[in-house]
Amino acid sequence: MNPLHRALFQPRRIALIGASADPKRLTARAQLYLRKHGYRGDILPVHPREAEVLGEKAYPTVADIPGEVDFAYILLSTPHVEGVLEAVAAKGIAAACVLADGFAESGPEGAALQARLVATARRAGLRLLGPNSMGVVNLNDRIACSVNAALEAETLPAGRIALVSQSGSMMGAIMSRGAARGIGFSHLVGTGNEADLSAAEIAGLLVDDPQVDAILLFLEAIRQPRHYADLARRAHAAGKPVIAYKLGRSPYGAELATSHTGALAGSDAAAEAFFRAHGILRVTTLEALIELPALAISRRPPAAVHRAVGVTTTTGGGGAMVVDCLGVAGIEARAPDPAAAAKLDAAGIHHHGRLLDLTLAGARPDRVAAAIDALQQAGDTDLVLSVIGSSAQFKPQDAVAGILHARDTGGAKPIAAFLVPQADASLRLLAEAGIPAFRTPESAADCIRAWCDWRAPRPEPSLPAIAHALPDRPDEADARRLFAALGLDSPFAVLRQPQDAPRDMAWPVALKILSPDLAHKTEIGGVKLGIANADALRQEAAAMQGRVARMAPEARLTGFLAQPMAKGLGEAILGFRRDPEVGPVVLLGTGGITAELFRDVTLRLAPVDEAEALAMIAEVKGLRLLAGWRGLPRGDLPALARAVVAVSRLAVRDDISEAEINPLIIHAESEGVTVADAWVVRAT
Incomplete structure (x- = not known):
């Protein structure tokens, strides 16, 4: 195993620098939790005055600790961290974690202090977690080196799901939510400021861990995107899904750009494109982050997706609710096809429409199993969803029996369950059996949508250079010459x-x-x-x-x-932007002066190929008119796709931060496109 992995996740000797002898204080928690949850290694408190801390022999300084130390958790306040880190580095400790805040997140002085910490660590070959980190937990090996209050729980279920969180408090919240329904974790890490070790690098360490089947990410920002891309490729090769929940979906973040593209290609849209390109499943609800692993583990990204499911329910209202949520997410609940209908008829199960309602039959295990088995025969769905009503709360064994039987005797199509009432016992039974189970209709739809959208990471693109010089401050004529060099000459x-x-x-x-x-x-x-x-x-x-x-x-x-003057059948906005988080992206949308008003756009990580460009065109509502909508003339969409590919090639030009054509006029079939207005911004 990687030496850094051993230092972080399997340390045999842990120094707790600044550990308090008062069990009521925050800085006493790491020591208490390590012992509470069964750590079998050496705990080495460092305290300048106490000879013993909470029953463990204490040492005045790090240098006074005899022998090697694998991991140090620095629990001191901000002003004392820098000096202690130098002592940790001098001791030759492989990895250290800093609890204190007040560094880069607090302003220029804190940022300078954080930079000095990193410089000290790098000179010594010491890897640094944090600052502002709540620590590291490895439940399988009983290592709870953290101050997170969620570790007050008497027992915590171990599992095969790892969580890497940029928020320390959410690390504990997600762990406790999982524990309440029998979902255990293998590892949990709070990365804090990521001055040195990023969430992506830590998650990358866990790809090779045999105790890990899936990796969850709770992200506030994407730092070091190349590490995420490498993580995703390695995880895909290992058959381990990477699932992300990222903050920043609201429109209130500042969008500082000079063109339409900068305003339209907000950071969240770019993050979505990044996850999509690299095969990282993204969820938008917290429950889905916990629930999706059961669906994604041991299943490769769907090869031929119908974006449709078969739904059987023992509660009409609950079934209708989840069908509605699925529809909002772009997933169709589909009526049984002839093969499934024949199986239902043979079992004597009445069916009508897109919801197979078993309400009057109740949650009889044999009927539920027969219904699921029949829906598994459908050739036009990707998954079978079983909705269970009140019996899930009051008769958990009976409620899940039909689902378990269908899983054991049915086909290869995934089976999942949505439990309408509060039914913790049923959720635990399903979790133990490895059946994906959803607590809310929204999380059910979120998980199924993410799973249907899941694709393998795209191959690393290789593009020729674009040999075209630009002045430091280009005007539109300069922009047009650049686009002409890409093949868009007007x-x-x-x-x-x-x-x-x-x-x-x-x-x-x-x-x-x-x-x-x-x-x-x-x-x-x-x-x-x-x-x-x-x-x-x-x-x-x-x-x-x-x-x-x-x-x-x-x-x-x-x-x-x-x-x-040029007149065509339609107009598009086509833009390129170097996003500060994820790098180069290409944007396509309905063009003209209404581009920002209607925000009818789609986005991809750049560069793209022609197939991906055609997929982008299909996603823009305003461009569907050019595909022969209701007998209207067809536009030259292949030429538009080639234009998208051409502009996306700007990804190879590090000296360009932004470029845009708005509008790009689309002519009739085989008549091409015309650049009506162009703009380019040099990187500073």
Whole structure:
């Protein structure tokens, strides 16, 4: 096993620096919990005045501890951490954890202090967890080196699910929620500030652990995205699902960007694209984070997904509720197909519509098992969901018996259960049997949606370089030349003075002001459409120059851009952005001035291939009109897909932070696309 894995998860000797002799204090908890939950190694309290701490021999300093130490938990307040870490490094300890806060999260001074901690650790080859970390738990080996109050529980079920959480308090909350329903954990880690060790690197250590079948991530931010990508590839190869719950889904985060793309490609959309590309299952409810492993463990990502389930229920209202939630999540509860219907008829089970309602028959195990067995025969569903009503609360053995029998005698299609009442005993029975079980209709839909969306990590892309120079402050003409180098060439002319006119260009034309400082020109009078001839162009250019100078006096004006007027069947916004968390992403949506208003967009990690680009096109509602909707003319969607692929290739250009075409005009079939407006931003 990796030496760092041993130091973090199987330490034989643990130093508790700053351990309190007062059992009521927070800094006494790690020692109390280690002994409470059966740690069999050496506990080495470090205290400057006490000879003994809570029954264990104490040492004045780290240096006074005889022999080697595997792991140090620094429980001291912030001002004392730096000096003690130097002593830990000098002792040759492999890994240390810092409990205190007040570092990078508190401002510049704290950030500087945190940077010094990392520098000290790296000089000595010491790996650092935290600061602001609640520690490490390995329940299978009875190591509870943490101050999390959830460890007050008398017993904690061990299991084969690991949790790596950037929030220490959520580490305990998730553990206690799982314990209440018989779901045990193998390892739990609070990563805190991730000054050195990130959640991805720690999760990567657990991929090779034979005690781990699935890895859960509770994330506030994605740091070191390459580590997450490596984790996901290795976990997929090992057959271990990685499941993430990430904060930041609300629209209130600041979106600091100069183009439509920056505002539309918010960090959560980019995170979603990142998880999708790397085969990480993402859930949006806390219950689903605990419930999904039972569905995903031992099952590879679905190869041919129908995004449909068969549902049988012993409660009409409960069944209808989960069918509704599934529909909101984009999963269809499908009526029995002919094969399933024939099996139901043979069993004497009445069926009608998309919900197989057994309410009048009750939760008789034989009827539930027969219904599940029949729905397993359907060729157009991915999973069978059994909904159980009040019997799950009052007769748990009977309630789950039919589900267990169907699992033992049925086909390969997954079987899951949604228990409508509060039914902890039934949930525990199902957990022990490895049956996916859901406490709420929302978490049921969330889990099934995530499982249906699950794909293998995409191959690492390999792209040729784009040899095209850009000035430090590019204007639209520079952006158009860049897109032309990508294969998106549309005619335009640059006019340096108002009296200039384009040569060999078809009239009418559009005229725009050129400036590296103006991403949006319409609002300040910097765009004029439908100019019929050269005289009108010169007159409008002079007027435009004056308007823009008044409306945007700080903007540097570099001339004008003229282009032929183009009319197509539709418009798209096509953008590229280097997201601060996950890196390069490509965005496609309904274009024009309403792009931000309707937010009809989809996003992928860049680069993408043509198949993925076509999938993106299908996800944009406004572009469905161009697929021949109700007899409308078809647009050149293959050309649009090629344009998406081309723009996504900007991922190889580290010097570009953002680029956009809005609108990209889509013409009729086989007539291509036209760049109507373009913008690019150099990375700083």
